[in-house]
Amino acid sequence: MDLRQHVIAVLAEQAMLDPGDIDPAQPLADLGIDSLALVETIFALEEAFDxxxxxxxxxxxxxxxxxxxxxxxxxxxxxxxxxKAA
Amino acid sequence: MRRVVITGAGTVNPLAMDVAGTYAAFAAGRCAIGPLLIRDVDRLSVKIAAQVHDWQPEQHFERQRLPLLDRFAQFALVAARQAVAQSGLRFEGALADTTGVVLGTAGGGLTTTDDNYRSVYAEGKSRVHPFVVPKLMSSAAPSHVSMEFTLRGPSFALSSACASSNHAMGLAFQMVRSGLADVMLTGGAEAMLCLGGIKAWEGLRVMSPDACRPFSLTRNGMVQGEGAAVFVFEDFDHARARGAVILAEVAGFGMTSDASDIVMPSTEGAARAMTIALKDAGLAPEQIGYINAHGTGTAANDRSETAAIRTVFGTQADRLMVSSTKSMHGHLIGGTGAVELLACLMALQTDVIAPTMGFETPDPDCNLDVVPNEARAVRVEAVLSNAFAFGGLNAVLALRRI
Structure with a gap:
């Protein structure tokens, strides 16, 4: 899984959607991620990518x-x- | 119904070790927020707080008693001593049998929990001090206060996150008003400035990296504080009969639940709590001169609280003074309402309104008179003190000059 797919997988998990249903041009708000879920998403991305x-x-x-x-x-x-790699 | 008055007040907070010092700091607009000095601060991204510096427990307690006293209980005990001394009350006989202690706290002995988890999990120790449980329990503070003054009436700790102290004081008010007790000690205490206590808040992404600027367009979050305030609530006739000095009347109390979100505040829930407090106190909106706001300095609270005040006060809102003293002493979480009640007492006793410090730029969504950056000499007849907690638990006290 490349980074792009990985990020989308994390988002899909938080938004309770299928990764295939996420359109890259979509605003995050349209995924149904509210302010609390956004904080959780940020945390999930930090954990996923260190x-x-x-x-x-x-x-x-x-x-x-x-x-x-x-x-x-x-x-x-x-x-x-x-x-981080640099 | 009986009337309830305040006949004693005491505090330990980041601004001062007593009420007089706290009033002086409020009047001078002194800010106690500064670099956080705790073990492992390098592991935190939040590096500021309002701390009680130079706290020397052995100056207040015998050495053999200290293993039983978490920092939050120490603060509560010292504040209670000041309050009882000011009240002039001596607790014996029937008065001792009916007087109780209701204190608010969110974290209880969190520093004790943190220290002992560290020693067991991180340092691999297999033995902890025998008094960990009685030291960390949230009810340790009211228990120790009850023992210190032989108060044998109803005592317990109360927890409703950032509204804990206001709920505690509201309940104590109702207990005295209803005749359950002639006197109650009440207020709150918090001491969660330790690695685990701050790390948890850090995770929520609502902390400011540099300052607490309530109602300012440039606000960027809250700053934690610590400390305690304790008050003597007393039946008016009881106080008058013994010739006590009365600081103010506790006139009413309102509490509501948003029943909507675990972190986002509801304007409607906050407005209902203020309306109920006013009605309970028999006060009209035009009689209120000052509101000590919850005013956390977060984007969400300050906007929602402003809208709630406008809902309740209508055109009167433009005449009101509304300040957040969290800009000076930080957010004491479960203890915050108790320390903030001091700003209300100061307004009623000394005709000085505590300012909102750190105010930089007006926010159109927070367009109230927030008494920016400088205390103001104004006489007010009645005040409100707001507390709106996570989980949508709202508690508002109404106080009146006497």
């Missing part, structure tokens, strides 16, 4: 971490994984 995601629930708009869509999330996780 990374630290800079996320503050009070400050979601101002963050450098892009959560606007599934695709953006894949890119952000990929970026953090690359930084």
């Amino acid at each position: 990374i630290s995601i800079p996320f503050n629930a009070n400050d979601a708009q101002a963050m450098s971490f892009d959560l606007s869509s599934v695709e953006a999330l894949v890119a952000a996780v990929s970026d953090l994984v690359a930084k």
Whole structure:
């Protein structure tokens, strides 16, 4: 499983959807992930990839971490994984 | 129904070791939030808190008693001593038999739990101190207070997360009002600034990395605090008959449950609690001059609380002063309502309104007079103290000048 599929699998688990039903262009909110589930999703991604995601629930708009869509999330996780390896 | 008054107050909190020092800090807008100094702080991403610094337990307790006293119970006992001393009460005979202690706490002896889990799980020890259980139990604080003053009436700990102290004080108020007791000691205590206690909060992603700025557009979360406040609640006639100095009247109490979400607050649930408190106190919205807000500095609470205040007070909301003293003493979790009641007492006793410190930029969603960054000298007749806990448990106290 590549990173992209892995991220989508984590999202699917949190959203209780089939990975095949997740459209990469979709905003996260459309997956039915509310604020509490989002915090849990961030934790699940950190655990899955052994990374630290800079996320503050009070400050979601101002963050450098892009959560606007599934695709953006894949890119952000990929970026953090690359930084960790460097 | 009987009237209930406050005849004693005591506290240990990050701002001061007593009530006078706390009032002075509120009036000066002093902020006790600073670098967190605990073991293993390098393993935390949250590195600030409002701590009680230079706490020396052996100055307050005999050495052989200390193995039984978690930090939260120590804070509660010292606060209770101050409150009882101020009240001038001596507990003997029928008064000792009916007086009880109701204290709020969310974590109880969490530091004791943390220390002993560490020693068993991380350090591989197979033996713990024999007093771990009586030290960590949430009811240890009221038990020790009852023993110290020989209070043999109804005593217990009460836990409703961040509303614990307000629920405790509300219940004590109802017990005195109904005639169950002439006097009750009540308030709350918390001491969860340890690796496990902060790590848990860190996980929720609601903590600020730099400051507590309630109602400010730039707010980015809450900051934890620790400490205690304890009050003597007394039947008005009982207090007057013995010539006691009365600090304020506890006029009413309202409590509701959102029954909706385990972390997100409901405007409707908070508004109903304030409305019930006002009705219980027989106060009209226009009689309230000041609200000590729950004001955690999170995006969700401050917006929802503002909307709730507007729902209850309508056009009166623009005239109200509303401040969050968490900007100075941090969020004491289960003990927070007790320390915040001091800001209400200060308003009624000294005509000084504690400010919301750290205020930077107005938020259109929090457009109340939050008494930004500077205390204000205004006489008010009655006040509310809000506490809205995780799990949707809301508790609001109404106090009146006497």
